[in-house]
Amino acid sequence: MSKANVTRRQRVRSTLQNASAFLKTFRRSKMGVLGLAIIVFFIALALLAGPLAPYPPKLMGAGQPFEVPSAEHWLGTDDVGEDLYSQLLYGTRVSLMVGFVAAFMSTIIGTMVGLISGYFGGKLDEFFMRVIDVLIIIPGIPLMLLLAAYLGPSIWNIIFILVFFGWTTIGRVVRSQTLALRELPFIESARASGAGDMRIMFTDLMPNLVGIIVPQAILSIVGAILGEAGLSFLGLGDPTNQSWGLMLYYAESYGAFLRSAWWWIIPPGLCITLVGIGFTFVGYALNDIFNPRLRRRGA
């Protein structure tokens, strides 16, 4: 067997070893496993919303208005008799989707800005840092409201707003890590070997940034989901879609609070909280694994 084949097999083997080591460590984190379970549960709900929902979510008169939870309507009905359980199921899709997409885009933008800013330094760095400062100083929620009111209610506008404000955290984190790594000897070695800036940034620095980026990205999903819920609750959401935040908006607008229709209010709020917890746990667990500076020790 030629040497190349031998080593290719070894390479596959070592990659598998690393992957299984990672899974084993992850499994040891109770927080991470719990969080992952929650996330998987909700993703399953989102995917299976169609077959699981007993009624079309917007079917008025599926039941009596403000029905208490019963066998026919597990979560009761809203003011026009729509089945709330179905609404909740379909709402999962939008909430999760907005969370993932907004977080993904924030991560991409934040990583690019942080990496380039931290690596090149100088005036470019100054510029980006001032931009981030401005975005952070301006009160987020009022500005979001303004933008949302101006741009109009659409799911993509919401995602745009969330990304517009959301990339700054990852941007700063990636920048500071880049600054720290930039001075290390192995980067100097790469430069001495003749590596260009692009190469150093993407093949030398980036793999070392993944450990910071991934946990941050997961945690930013929480912000995105909460952000969407908040905007929708305030009435700036997309009425053509279903989301948990919108459910709360309608609940508030159509008197659920006055009528103590807890079955309309608690379930969406609970879902938002649970999903938030789920992603937070996973984010923290990943942070522990990738950045074991503060690892706990035995007796």
Place this chain on the structure above:
Amino acid sequence: MHLLDIRNLKTHFYTLEGVVKAVDDVSFTVDEGEAVGLAGESGSGKSTVALSVMRLIKPPGKVVSGQILYKGEDLLGKRIAQFDDVRWKEISMIFQGAMNALNPVYTVGNQIVEAITHHEGTSSTEAWKTAERLLGLVGIDSSRAHSFPHEFSGGMRQRAMIAMALALNPSLVIADEPTTALDVIVERQILDLIADLKRKLGLSILLITHDLSVISELCSKAVIFYAGQIAELSPVAAMLKEPLHPYTRGLLDAFLRIDGEKEKLRPIAGNPPSLLNPPSGCRFHPRCPYAKGICSTEQPKLTDVGGRLVACHLFTGAS
């Protein structure tokens, strides 16, 4: 009676990966007025011995067993409050990387004074007088007592640490790699200073280092550490002339000299041992050019060879 008598000391670290046997059954003594050198490479456990004596081992580390007798009394048996009488008053320590062990927001004089007043409750004026005298003793002008650490050079900071270690007139000073991070000229000044102070104050010194030439200059007795255990314990001159343990021989064969014949040196084969999973039997056997069958199965006990101690099957009479 020995000033310091360490008997069968075991200090282990209980980490997530397993138990690290940093000090594994170590015994040696320091007599009054004697300078003993603890030689070994990084990770051999020598610093841990010093920290054990000073009772500075924190979890996940723990002194598992053994005795540390100081003037006959077991330090490990004392309660913390009682140990305070010993710490710094009888035994003090110059830490590794001493330059960074000084608090940057207090003046150097202040830090010495604090050490004095904390332990002895002397008046502030008395303490300051002592502090200035100590600084003079280590070659720092007393006017510099009101300077901050960052205003001192590396060498001066090291001297300040030495002054602090002498603040309460201890009998035994433990110096952990006192010159490792220093440049040649400054290293020379510190070594000369330590030798001078030892003479003047009648100090006993436990010197921890990886540099055999430092040991040969300052110490009369050498304890060679390997993988948490003692490989050889011997008067320095005899060890240099005729090393017994293969590890000591290897160290001397790999010793870079500035004097003497220029010859091709030979490195010690293999890699430093893991203290988590040390090799079976004699811990040096994977790297030893003289290893026999028994070396991988049975740990050699320290054997007396003409007044010197060696832990090697070449001398235990085993075949």
Place this chain on the structure above:
Amino acid sequence: METSTLVAAEDLKKLFPVRSGILTSIFKTEQKFVHAVDGISFYIEKGEIFCIVGESGCGKTTAARLLLMLERPTSGKMTFENRDLIAMDKNELKRLRKRMQVVFQDPYGSLNPRKTVFKIISEPLEIHSVADTYQDKMDRVMKALEAVDITPPETFIFKFPHELSGGQRQRIAVARALALEPTFIVADEPVSMIDVSMRVGILNLLQELRSRLGITILLITHDLAVARYMSDRIAVMYLGRLVEIAPADELIQEPKHPYTRALVSAVPRVSTSKVERIKLKGEVPTPIDIPSGCRFRTRCPYAESICESADPPLREIRPQHLVACHIA
């Protein structure tokens, strides 16, 4: 210049501007500079092991970085294989980098922790598009590993740096330097962070590279014993200048410059014979404010009045032995 010269530097200087605070820039005092490298001239012959020795802060690492073009000199000339390094354009410089490589001091920081040994060593090959196929890359990497005594190479190829010891990591760093088959290697304190028992292994390896492959080596170190063991010629650096250059044995046994003599006498020795210690007074002056005349005069036990007024040039007092001193 002789054709056997590989590298040459002429009056090389590197000054770093001192960042002034708000107050100083308001009062517009003169811009101050750190004279890291303050006019050094030397040459390195092909196949030679040349060492620059000095204490921390003397500028030796900066000098090495200048030669590698990791920093641009403030003034002066540098040539490699008789070609002007400073005047080169980017592409020519990149091509040249194939022939000059570096090994750094810190075995723990000089390897990318997220890359396998294979990726680390093959990176230079990729940068210069040297190997076309995976097989070709693999062959070269294996060859480099064997050259540094990492055997069997197959077991190490996909390991990560944290799975290796300090000495092994340093060998990987050397293997990386060898991947492009360079003619010149700069080794900056290659063993100061490695355990004593393994230092000689790395040093012997570097010597072997010179004897077997004819690679020229510039060694930077603060350790005189290492310098003596390795080098053909040693240059002593103080506060940005070379104060003495001589063949290794001659420098150690018959040093002429007071600083060199102080250094040599200060090294702890194993032999019991008494060494005449040259004591220096004071501390190293700051490189921002270089003393007038001979910069060493503030600490020199033999300083005379001429030392304050005139800066001694590096003169040849014996064949191959140069000293910058009025008195020597």
